[in-house]
Amino acid sequence: MNPTVKTARKLIRVVIAEDQGMVLGALAALLEIEGDIGVVARSHNGKEALQAVLEHKPEVLITDIEMPEMTGLDVAAELKRRRASTRVIILTTFARAGYLRRALEAGASGYLLKDMRAEELAEAVRRVHQGLRVIDPELATEAWAEADPLTDRERQVLRLAGDGKASGDIASDLGLSEGTVRNYLSEAISKLGANNRVEAARIARTKGWL
Amino acid sequence: MNPTVKTARKLIRVVIAEDQGMVLGALAALLEIEGDIGVVARSHNGKEALQAVLEHKPEVLITDIEMPEMTGLDVAAELKRRRASTRVIILTTFARAGYLRRALEAGASGYLLKDMRAEELAEAVRRVHQGLRVIDPELATEAWAEADPLTDRERQVLRLAGDGKASGDIASDLGLSEGTVRNYLSEAISKLGANNRVEAARIARTKGWL
DNA sequence: CCCTCCAGATGACATTTGTCACCGAAACCG
């Protein structure tokens, strides 16, 4: 059964969302080669992707996570909320347990890494279209390993601290007192087992907790 | 003998280097669509890319910068050293003046960003093959704007500091005294107009000085 | 109503960081 030859009738219709134009176009080319998949729209940010999906009702949406306007995870969550039938494949650079967790919570059917073999993308589209899930194997195991221990405030504060802002600046940014900011930071540092704010921020980032 | 000989007369032979398998395959697909370009090898890291170029002597090498083993800039520099005829196009995510500068110094013929339109890649390959240069327009202007003001020591120290290491740790890592590390850091901070080590590291990174 | 549970705030303290002026040993140069 060579899909490229016989099956011209039921194309799997796909929308792709990816902010790097070069990669977006290339992925589209990659999928168009397959005879059984058709790219019906390309979006370079999350909002466009959402609109495109609502308009075209494709079988599958392939989306990056980190994009302008709206993140791929947000798009997935919004589609779930609207009970859209389109299945979502997250395609990202980052092997972060936190991202995978959020993706699954948002009802995504697939989570693939950009450093997988290119051939696996089309295959994943087919499997997901059949109702199966496709999760990157190495991530699948450790996925539910640890939950984000940070509170919202701690996250906010840590984000700014990671950019090199001083406690005082962070405080006025968030409308808190400097002492309070230091308290949150201290708490975050100890939760993450770090030695200082910078290390804490780094750790949180690599876990996908940002 | 071969009926295709007439139309396929001179393919532009290309090697692509990119560590993300998905992107690598996709870019290859993108170029293969063009009738006048042929991808003769794909490499997942800099060393493979270098070998592939030496072996196939393609007209053009398209390479990412940040890859395992050897960076795309290193590959370009090595090819220049060996007086290889292959022209190099750097294809990267990062619009950093420092990267562009190093690319040009390494004799690269092109510097493209992954968020350009996908169609421009094939066009760039053709132009570069004709001996022209293709530089991302927005970068071209500011390219030679400012040189890296940091010394080697300052760079090393800043790199570690940016990862959250404490002065003492950095000192023992580099076999220096803690006071000296603080001096280098202080110097770097003032050179970059930053308020602290973290901000300094961030600035240096975005400029491509790392 | 009382009790608890927050989010924030304070104050005090030790440690780390950032700054600066200055010292000493190569190395280099005329």
Added chain:
DNA sequence: CGGTTTCGGTGACAAATGTCATCTGGAGGG
């Protein structure tokens, strides 16, 4: 040879950071 960089180190001080114990004023919740 004397003079000047360059690289690293000291010491001292102010400022920022990290830690802790403790206080406050709600907002629930029974």
